[in-house]
Amino acid sequence: MGDGLWVPLGTKDFASSISQILSENVDAIYLGLGGADAVNFLNQYLQAGGNAKLIGGTIMVDQSILSTKGKAKEALVGVAAAGPQGDTSDDPKWQAFVKAYQAAWPPEKRFTSPSLCATNYYDETTAALEALDKINGDLSDGHKKLREVLASLVLDAPNGQMKLDSNHQAIGQSFVTEVVKDKNGDLINKVVKVVPNVNQTLGFDPAVFAKIGLPGREVPVCKKSYN
Helix, strand or coil: CCCCCCCCCCCCCHHHHHHHHHHHHCEEEEECHHHHHHHHHHHHHHHCCCCEEEEEEEECHHHHHHHCCCCCHCCCCCCCEECCCCCCCHHHHHHHHHHHHHHHHCCCCCCCCCCCCCCHHHHHHHHHHHHHHCCCCCHHHHHHHHHHHHHCCCEEEEEEEEEEECCCCCEEEEEEEEEEECCCCCCEEEEEEEEHHHHHCCCCHHHHHHHHCCCCCCCCCCCCCCC
């Protein structure tokens, strides 16, 4: 492992970060960038001659990035990542959701597969509507009934069953994926493995997780290692 590099959102010039990466001759890079930041970094890294393997954060392999044009897109083939959805999931609910998404927009105005935002907004809206149905729209007493129903609701979403824990944090499926080209040459996230019931403490006993500490720039500790 190597040192972590942190850059502000909206960074356009990654020259200093890329120079440091190239000077350390790293084997792989975990890239947690998304949107224009990810595209800018990838283009500049390739132009600088970078060729390390890439591991992506969820937003780096979102369809908003996979559908971009140019060399940045080609650099994403083979990238491993994990997140709340996988484009090739064989779950019938996911397949139906993808078809509905594609039918709602002409090809030139949509991505190959639903983006993270499309799926998340759909899940959140569905949960809200189901909860409102259960309470017959009763929002009295500071939405008390709505909050109680949402806290206990089990949502059968296109990307898997999910519910909330005692801290109102989501428990749901996580998809380990690899970026591949589909039959049309478009980039998609192929499902490699599905991990059910991923919770706030990542499967650790809460007491054990508390000792590790909340994830941050210093947790877990990033150390250099050599063969």
